Structure formats: structure tokens, C-alpha cells
Amino acid sequence: MKKIFLAGEWVLGQGKPTVSYFPADGTKNDEFSTASVEQVDEAVRKAHQAWQQPEWRFSLPSQRARVLWKVAELIEARVEELAALQTRDNGKPLSETRGLVMSAAQTARYMASVLDTLDEELTNQRASDTLTLSVYEPLGVVAAITPWNSPIASEMQKIAPALAGGNAIVLKPAELTSLVALRLAELFEEAGLPKGLLSILPGKGSVVGNALVQHHLVRKISFTGGTNTGKQLAHVAAERLISTSLELGGKSPTVVLEDADLELAVNGVIYGIFSSAGQACIAGSRLFVHQSRYDEFVARLVEKTNRLRVGHPEDPATQVGPLIDENHLRGVDAYVQQAKAEGGQVVTGGHRVTGNGLDQGSYYAPTVITGLSNSATVCQEEIFGPVLVVMPFESEQELVSVANQSVYGLAAGIWTENYRKAWQLARLLDVGTVWINTYKKFSISTPFGGFKQSGVGREKGRHSILSYMQQKSIYIGLDSTPNPWCEG
Numbered sequence: 001m002k003k004i005f006l007a008g009e010w011v012l013g014q015g016k017p018t019v020s021y022f023p024a025d026g027t028k029n030d031e032f033s034t035a036s037v038e039q040v041d042e043a044v045r046k047a048h049q050a051w052q053q054p055e056w057r058f059s060l061p062s063q064r065a066r067v068l069w070k071v072a073e074l075i076e077a078r079v080e081e082l083a084a085l086q087t088r089d090n091g092k093p094l095s096e097t098r099g100l101v102m103s104a105a106q107t108a109r110y111m112a113s114v115l116d117t118l119d120e121e122l123t124n125q126r127a128s129d130t131l132t133l134s135v136y137e138p139l140g141v142v143a144a145i146t147p148w149n150s151p152i153a154s155e156m157q158k159i160a161p162a163l164a165g166g167n168a169i170v171l172k173p174a175e176l177t178s179l180v181a182l183r184l185a186e187l188f189e190e191a192g193l194p195k196g197l198l199s200i201l202p203g204k205g206s207v208v209g210n211a212l213v214q215h216h217l218v219r220k221i222s223f224t225g226g227t228n229t230g231k232q233l234a235h236v237a238a239e240r241l242i243s244t245s246l247e248l249g250g251k252s253p254t255v256v257l258e259d260a261d262l263e264l265a266v267n268g269v270i271y272g273i274f275s276s277a278g279q280a281c282i283a284g285s286r287l288f289v290h291q292s293r294y295d296e297f298v299a300r301l302v303e304k305t306n307r308l309r310v311g312h313p314e315d316p317a318t319q320v321g322p323l324i325d326e327n328h329l330r331g332v333d334a335y336v337q338q339a340k341a342e343g344g345q346v347v348t349g350g351h352r353v354t355g356n357g358l359d360q361g362s363y364y365a366p367t368v369i370t371g372l373s374n375s376a377t378v379c380q381e382e383i384f385g386p387v388l389v390v391m392p393f394e395s396e397q398e399l400v401s402v403a404n405q406s407v408y409g410l411a412a413g414i415w416t417e418n419y420r421k422a423w424q425l426a427r428l429l430d431v432g433t434v435w436i437n438t439y440k441k442f443s444i445s446t447p448f449g450g451f452k453q454s455g456v457g458r459e460k461g462r463h464s465i466l467s468y469m470q471q472k473s474i475y476i477g478l479d480s481t482p483n484p485w486c487e488g
């Protein structure tokens, strides 16, 4: 039975044991224990103690950076091992999980570099005879909660800036994917992170996650996951007046303008929705194509979609792997049935994929639906699967208004040869990230986060470390004469 990482010790979790399965074929990866509510309390208390040690709280940035540099090196030396583990845990093709592992290493290294060059501020003197100085201080204990779709990358996007900021962090990975987070803990141990500053507590959101965010010593909730859970956590944070960072769902529009290079656009659209089998918050799941190119575009799209190789995630030829589990497949299929009931035409896909050794996994065919308007359920709700809805548009004005008709505002894609138009459109779309003639590209130095119900706060970028810190302003009196106010 695999142990959990509680404040620097490997111990058996006192919660219900659980099993990790390989989504490709349902074989067992590992059995592991989950944390109990009492262990959550212990982890947070020990995190609080560890954070308060002057050796950490007032450590030099370069000391904290050293741990992150070392972790980056340890990850890079194990790309294949970690990618294989990530693939076993969530079923993403190896080609994708290698990218996630590299991104985790880059995040650790980037945060280390930023930390070492992050200067505090000497504020200008506005009052006479005082000098004011603003310093950034850590918040204390951070509660991090992550989903199953890109664990190693999203976990490092929380752990690295939180530790860089001088905090302690207690992380609850998703129920279905805890293996990589536990392996990451071993690497942090090897890198010399002092005990207590990191805990990995697998378990259910409603038990472990809930106990963690409710803990009175937690000073920030850093969450990636569904919008409904995000709202619940925002309530908890409001009640306790602690800060949050919420990376939530999306229903991202992609727009193909009249002058777009269709060859580029078709590939970009297909990658944007069908990579990761659509299990990405940024999946480009609503596609708007200019009326004059619509028929041609849909024909090319369907033709190329039909050629995608759905297969075992360890097969290097695979482009689309399995969905995370059977339950999720049923949910995706229910959305497709709903689309049909609302008058949509499934022009390709719309069924599970079996045969060729895929019978034991939850494989779903890349699916394209036409004939619906933006108010259809599948255009309004996040499916988190390989399902694309295509709609024609005539004027760009109408397009902006329809594309923005969504509770979400995570990302958008624009395909056009006219960059002036692309810029104007990009500014009008209510989303946190716009990709022009590309999609799903990421840079660790570029902030990421959602508008509207897609989230609050930004991850990545220089300032993400500051989101795990708070400013303290210190006034230093320079006047040597006693305050005259007191002199009768």
C-alpha cells in the first residue's frame, strides 16, 4: 500500500484506501491510502510550524531558489519515468505527458530565476521625515487542490510559486490521479526542502479537500478544477477572508475569418479541441466559421478528424487517447445525445471506439456537430471531451456578441491573415487568453487565467510569486525632535 507524504514523513493514510487504474485498459497501477481529516489537521499544523521557522520565513530568496533549481534538474533527469507514470495515471498519450513533465521543470526553474531577481520597493517619500519601505512577506500555509487532466504541470504551477514566496503548501491531488504528486514529493525531499513545508494528501474533495480549505491556519486556496467547485471554495474563502486563485472551466470560441489560411486553421482547430481527447479547460470547443468558407471548412475538418489515430496512450502513433474513466465517457456521450435531441447533426464521431485492443478503456471518437445555435446546451456547458460544435457567422459584430454569450471566459482562438483585425477582435472577446493563428501554446512567463466564471487570479508569469505573498509597509521615522502635538 502506497504511503502519503505528511509534513516530510511517509505514512499510511488513515482514510479509505483507494486504487489507481490505468485508463487505457483498466489495469491496476497501485493501491494507496488516503488522508484522514485528522491527518489534514496534522499536516496544516506542521506546515504552519515549518513556515514560521525563521530559517524559512526569512530565508534569502537565493536559498529558496536553490531548492527549486534542484527540483527542476531532478525532473529533467527523469522525463521518461515521470511521463510514463503520468500516462499510467490519467491516460494521456506519452507525447503529451512528456510535454507536461518538461513544463513542470520549466516552472520550477522559472520561479527560481524570478525569485532571485525579484526586488522589493523603496517607496517615494510622501511624508516628511519618514522613509517608507514595502516588503513582500509570505502568506503562511497555502491549500492547493488540483484536477486530473494535467496533474504534474498544474501541481508545479502551485507548488513552485508558493514555496518561492516563502510559504508552506499542502496539496490535495485529484482522487483519480495522485501518483505523480507523490513522486514529486520524493523529488522535493531529495532537493533538500525542509520538512513540513510540503504535504501531499490524496483523498476525496468532499472530505480531504473540504477539511483542508476549512482549516483555520490556511491563508490561501489555490484551486484548479470545475467552476461549481470553484464557487464553493470561493464561499469558504469569503467566510474566512482569505485569498484565492481559481482556475476554472471554459467553453472557448475559435473563430475562422473569411481570409484565414484554411490549412493552418483546420490543423489548429483540430489540435485545439481533440488533443488530450478534449479534456482541457482551454479546449476550443465552439467553432465559428465565416459563412463564405463554412462548407469548405467543415468538409476539410471532417476529413482530417476522421484520420486522427485514436489509440493506446503508450503507442507513439496515438493522437487521441482514452477518456479518464467510464463515468466520464458516459457524461460526454450524454452531451452528444442531448445535442441530437436539440436538432444537432453529428457529422463525424458520436460513439465510443472499440476493437484493436481498445475495448477495456474509455475511448470516444472525435466528434463534430453542426446545425446548432450558440444557445444549445453543448455550446453553453463544458463537456471536457472530444466534442466540437461548428457554427457559421456573417458579420464580425454579430460574431463578437455570440462568442461572448457564455458564462465562461477562459480562452479564444482567431484565424486570419489580417493582424489588425485579429488585434481588434482579440480586444473585444471577454477571455483571459487569445491565440491568433495558433492555439494551446503556453509560455511560463505569460500569465494565465480566466475572465467571468472561468476564474479569479492569474498563474504563471513574474507576478505569480507575489500572489502568494502579502505586502507589508514599514515607516521609519527620521526626525530627531519630539512630536510637537504632545507639547500642550
Ligand code: ADP
Pocket (backbone or CB within 6 Å): 145, 146, 147, 148, 172, 173, 174, 175, 203, 204, 205, 206, 208, 209, 210, 213, 224, 225, 226, 227, 229, 230, 232
Ligand atoms: P473535475 O471535474 O476536473 O474533476 P472538480 O472541481 O470536481 O473538477 O475537481 C477538482 C479538484 O477539486 C479535485 O481534486 C477534487 O477532489 C476537488 N474537490 C471537489 N470538490 C471539492 C470540495 N467540496 N472541496 C475541496 N475540494 C474539492
